[in-house]
Amino acid sequence: MNLFSLTISEVRDLLDRKEISVNDLIKSFYGRIAAVEDRVKAFVTITEDNALKMADKVQGKIKEKTRDTEFLLGVPLAIKDNICTKESLTTCSSKILSTFIPPYESTVTSKLLEQGYILIGKTNMDEFAMGSSTENSGFYSTRNPWDLERIPGGSSGGSAAAVAADECIAALGSDTGGSIRQPAALCGVVGLKPTYGRVSRYGLVAFASSLDQIGPITKNVRDAAIVMNIISGHDSLDSTSAPLPVPDFTAALGKDMKGLKLGVPKEYFIEGIEREVEIRVKDAIKKLEALGAIPVEISLPHTGYAVATYYILATSEASSNLARYDGVKYGFRAEGKDLMDMYMNTRAQGFGPEVKRRIMLGTYALSSGYYEAYYKKAQQVRTLIKQDFEKAFQQVDVIVTPTYPTAAFKLGEKTADPLQMYLSDIFTISVNLAGVPGISIPCGFTANNLPVGLQLIGRHFDEESLLKVAYAYEQATEWHKRRPNL
Amino acid sequence: MKYEAVIGLEVHAQMLTETKIFCRCSTKFGSEPNTQTCPVCIGMPGVLPVLNKKALEFSIKTGQAMNCTISSCSRFARKNYFYPDLPKGYQISQYDLPICEHGHVEIVFDGEIKKIGITRIHMEEDAGKNIHESASGGGNYSFVDLNRAGVPLMEIVSEPDIRSPKEAVEYMKKLRTILRYLEVCDGNMEQGSLRCDANISVRPVEQKGFGVKTEIKNLNSFKFVEKALEYEIERQKKILEEGGKIVQETRLWNSERGITESMRTKEEAHDYRYFPEPDLVPIIIQKTPQIISPLGMPSEEAFGIPEIKLIELPDPKRKRFVSEYGLPEYDADILTSERPLADWFEEAVRLGGQPKAVSNWIMVELMRLLNEENKSIEECPLKPKQLADMLKLIDKGTISGKIAKTVFEEMYKTRKDAESIVKEKGLVQISDAGEIEKVVDEVIAKNPKEVVRYRAGDEKLLGFFVGHVMKLTKGKANPQMVNELLKKKLS
Numbered sequence: 003m004n005l006f007s008l009t010i011s012e013v014r015d016l017l018d019r020k021e022i023s024v025n026d027l028i029k030s031f032y033g034r035i036a037a038v039e040d041r042v043k044a045f046v047t048i049t050e051d052n053a054l055k056m057a058d059k060v061q062g063k064i065k066e067k068t069r070d071t072e073f074l075l076g077v078p079l080a081i082k083d084n085i086c087t088k089e090s091l092t093t094c095s096s097k098i099l100s101t102f103i104p105p106y107e108s109t110v111t112s113k114l115l116e117q118g119y120i121l122i123g124k125t126n127m128d129e130f131a132m133g134s135s136t137e138n139s140g141f142y143s144t145r146n147p148w149d150l151e152r153i154p155g156g157s158s159g160g161s162a163a164a165v166a167a168d169e170c171i172a173a174l175g176s177d178t179g180g181s182i183r184q185p186a187a188l189c190g191v192v193g194l195k196p197t198y199g200r201v202s203r204y205g206l207v208a209f210a211s212s213l214d215q216i217g218p219i220t221k222n223v224r225d226a227a228i229v230m231n232i233i234s235g236h237d238s239l240d241s242t243s244a245p246l247p248v249p250d251f252t253a254a255l256g257k258d259m260k261g262l263k264l265g266v267p268k269e270y271f272i273e274g275i276e277r278e279v280e281i282r283v284k285d286a287i288k289k290l291e292a293l294g295a296i297p298v299e300i301s302l303p304h305t306g307y308a309v310a311t312y313y314i315l316a317t318s319e320a321s322s323n324l325a326r327y328d329g330v331k332y333g334f335r336a337e338g339k340d341l342m343d344m345y346m347n348t349r350a351q352g353f354g355p356e357v358k359r360r361i362m363l364g365t366y367a368l369s370s371g372y373y374e375a376y377y378k379k380a381q382q383v384r385t386l387i388k389q390d391f392e393k394a395f396q397q398v399d400v401i402v403t404p405t406y407p408t409a410a411f412k413l414g415e416k417t418a419d420p421l422q423m424y425l426s427d428i429f430t431i432s433v434n435l436a437g438v439p440g441i442s443i444p445c446g447f448t449a450n451n452l453p454v455g456l457q458l459i460g461r462h463f464d465e466e467s468l469l470k471v472a473y474a475y476e477q478a479t480e481w482h483k484r485r486p487n488l
Numbered sequence: 489m490k491y492e493a494v495i496g497l498e499v500h501a502q503m504l505t506e507t508k509i510f511c512r513c514s515t516k517f518g519s520e521p522n523t524q525t526c527p528v529c530i531g532m533p534g535v536l537p538v539l540n541k542k543a544l545e546f547s548i549k550t551g552q553a554m555n556c557t558i559s560s561c562s563r564f565a566r567k568n569y570f571y572p573d574l575p576k577g578y579q580i581s582q583y584d585l586p587i588c589e590h591g592h593v594e595i596v597f598d599g600e601i602k603k604i605g606i607t608r609i610h611m612e613e614d615a616g617k618n619i620h621e622s623a624s625g626g627g628n629y630s631f632v633d634l635n636r637a638g639v640p641l642m643e644i645v646s647e648p649d650i651r652s653p654k655e656a657v658e659y660m661k662k663l664r665t666i667l668r669y670l671e672v673c674d675g676n677m678e679q680g681s682l683r684c685d686a687n688i689s690v691r692p693v694e695q696k697g698f699g700v701k702t703e704i705k706n707l708n709s710f711k712f713v714e715k716a717l718e719y720e721i722e723r724q725k726k727i728l729e730e731g732g733k734i735v736q737e738t739r740l741w742n743s744e745r746g747i748t749e750s751m752r753t754k755e756e757a758h759d760y761r762y763f764p765e766p767d768l769v770p771i772i773i774q775k776t777p778q779i780i781s782p783l784g785m786p787s788e789e790a791f792g793i794p795e796i797k798l799i800e801l802p803d804p805k806r807k808r809f810v811s812e813y814g815l816p817e818y819d820a821d822i823l824t825s826e827r828p829l830a831d832w833f834e835e836a837v838r839l840g841g842q843p844k845a846v847s848n849w850i851m852v853e854l855m856r857l858l859n860e861e862n863k864s865i866e867e868c869p870l871k872p873k874q875l876a877d878m879l880k881l882i883d884k885g886t887i888s889g890k891i892a893k894t895v896f897e898e899m900y901k902t903r904k905d906a907e908s909i910v911k912e913k914g915l916v917q918i919s920d921a922g923e924i925e926k927v928v929d930e931v932i933a934k935n936p937k938e939v940v941r942y943r944a945g946d947e948k949l950l951g952f953f954v955g956h957v958m959k960l961t962k963g964k965a966n967p968q969m970v971n972e973l974l975k976k977k978l979s
Contacts, residue, residue: 207533211766325577368761
């Protein structure tokens with residue numbers, strides 16, 4: 003038995019029954035990393051020394067542990083490199099933060115630490131979470147474990163690849179326009195973007211503040227529910243986190259889905275979607291129907307405006323959020339003959355091309371004379387998109403769509419045409435604009451043995467229905483059990 | 489041609505909160521650089537602002553005191569620009585939906601009451617401070633101190649209702665008074681707790697529309713406000729009189745040279761790219777606070793209107809001083825300029841002092857003595873009771889008004905009460921007609937020439953005789969009786 007291929011609940015059981023030690027477990031993962039990481043390149047930083055120290059500390063606690071609590075005691079997780087980990091490098095895969103060590107812990111990792119998790123490493127990403135392929139990392143591209151010639155998706159490509167390649171049990175990602183769900187789909191794992199406000203953003207390096215949300219990337223649906231139980235909830239350090247009680251998400255698993263109304267939006271099954279992807283998703287819908295759900299065709303009429311709306315709002319917020327990287331206080335600084343020169347050199351050398359492109363787009367959209375036509379108009383459309391979902395959820399309980407129009411593409415295949423890359427985000431973006439939760443789960447493979455993802459979308463703060471449906475589907479299929487051949 | 493000035497002020501008032509507006513760092517003034525900072529106010533990656541409710545409460549209080557409408561929905565916005573003392577690259581401020589709007593305050597100018605409109609009051613965070621090491625001092629560095637970054641400010645924007653530099657100063661003094669009454673700002677201009685930018689244009693008196701304006705930055709004393717505006721009015725007038733055009737620009741007051749200097753023109757002005765702050769939810773003000781709807785997005789935060797401690801504000805107090813005590817507007821305005829001063833006055837009146845007499849003694853003698861020692865009314869060694877008691881001695885005729893000046897100074901210095909000073913120093917007024925008559929006779933006898941001149945019609949000489957009588961009685965003779973007796977004897 004390879005310890006590194008287990009899930010959180012399986013590992014929990016073995017640790018609590020003292021059949022394995024935390025040290026065994028951690029060593030197994032670092033062995034796996036040593037074997038595959040040079041091919042996958044999922045990590046920016048590997049925190050082995052610290053993890054082994056932690057393992058010893060945590061082992062003592064396991065002896066005193068009463069079951070059912072401290073679910074993550076001794077469990078090794080990978081964290082996307084835009085989530086601040088105290089005294090551990092947090093780079094956002096950007097040269098401008100390549101030396102940045104936060105003196106504070108993000109709220110999500112604080113919660114994981116309270117539970118006794120062990121940080122295995124920080125994962126690679128598109129620089130500042132801007133991208134859909136992890137090719138925009140300021141360091142190197144991560145590879146898809148299913149085909150090393152292909153991209154893992156993005157921007158949480160490192161987290162998804164690390165989970166798929168068994169380099170960690172589970173990981174945290176962040177999702178601004180699909181950055182958890184899309185790489186999860188392309189790497190054949192589970193990725194959940196919670197409702198905006200469900201999980202604290204404190205310590206998540208901001209890309210687009212009104213869209214960013216942290217969520218789990220896991221090997222199965224139960225693990226996603228377990229991680230959600232821990233990271234959710236109001237945080238006094240984040241005003242946009244919702245002051246709502248957190249349910250036990252694992253309680254939703256295994257519940258009957260008979261009579262559940264499943265919305266199938268006609269705007270999501272259109273030209274441009276890969277034939278094989280469409281077939282797998284439609285098969286999945288049939289499977290859900292067989293499990294008791296009732297498919298209903300619905301319309302989300304403003305879907306066609308989502309990509310344009312997103313790329314105005316997200317870049318506007320980003321242009322402001324990234325202003326703090328000016329070489330004055332921390333991170334990379336280039337020399338210059340005066341202040342302006344230092345600013346320009348620092349930002350010219352510190353940011354990669356995609357980040358610069360988005361800063362320029364956002365700066366333009368917010369400029370005096372253009373604000374009304376771009377930012378303000380986009381906000382109005384965002385409201386319409388949100389209303390599309392509200393109307394749809396009067397008719398149905400959960401909406402089902404493909405996560406991404408294609409399977410993983412080859413490295414370099416789309417880098418020349420950023421607009422084409424942006425347009426591919428069409429199925430995930432509306433979910434962030436509306437603030438609703440979405441999950442991607444494996445729903446089959448293409449002829450090339452590349453994973454295909456199924457996206458389920460729920461009402462605000464109704465992650466439970468997503469987990470219920472996802473779990474029922476997972477129980478009835480075997481896709482999640484397949485592992486890449488590395 | 490006659491010109492008039494059109495002036496509007498933007499006043500920045502630092503709020504007296506214990507902690508900063510978006511984090512829990514202390515706002516204490518004058519600490520070692522960067523000792524009052526945290527990841528939030530340094531603008532580290534991934535940190536988020538959380539609104540200090542005290543700052544909101546202070547802003548609402550101020551808005552209420554300045555007769556503003558409190559917005560039921562208000563929000564923060566980001567003002568984007570690069571500067572080393574601005575750690576996030578943007579300032580969190582308010583833009584399209586400020587917390588307070590449409591108010592006014594009253595000033596007393598030339599004895600008349602004038603309303604100055606308040607366009608808006610909004611909350612924002614202060615920036616830090618750059619410290620430049622001079623090249624001559626061997627250094628070639630600039631340093632950044634972020635202790636002040638994130639200290640809460642209110643920006644109070646007036647309508648262009650002000651017509652002269654003196655009015656501008658009166659308006660600013662009135663704001664300071666209100667802020668200090670409410671205990672939301674200490675009004676300390678030297679430490680920068682209260683500072684002001686002025687918008688100013690001039691126009692021919694009969695013209696309705698506004699002229700082209702300039703903005704003068706960084707006016708941190710009443711004197712500079714007045715001087716800078718005076719200079720700028722003359723500068724603009726001269727340009728117009730010579731047929732020139734005013735350039736819309738931002739100017740900086742140079743206090744050493746006593747002039748305003750061009751800082752940047754309209755073309756060079758920043759585009760701040762304001763947009764709603766996505767890290768803070770809109771502020772909803774309701775009569776009773778309630779939590780957001782449980783199933784919506786966390787899109788707003790609801791607050792109740794803070795309970796305002798019932799204090800009388802400067803304008804109502806001024807009006808009451810006029811109606812209740814029969815004081816002139818001028819007196820009432822000065823007495824109500826500081827809450828402790830108004831309290832001092834009212835206490836003296838309550839203890840029996842005649843209001844106008846109390847007012848005169850405060851405004852002439854007490855203020856002079858305090859000013860000489862640079863003391864505030866809170867540090868005043870004299871108690872209202874002492875003044876009230878002294879006034880009673882005057883009323884009873886025990887001492888004269890003139891003697892009272894000596895007694896007053898003595899009370900101020902020694903803290904003794906009037907009666908014991910009068911006794912100790914033998915300052916009791918001589919009201920015995922016989923005693924006074926003796927002295928009067930003596931003076932008439934000693935100055936025969938003057939008596940002749942007086943009787944010939946030079947009545948101004950009466951003062952000469954009075955003076956001599958007072959000198960001989962060491963000022964203690966009852967002046968009225970002296971006058972009467974002299975007139976009788978000399979006629």
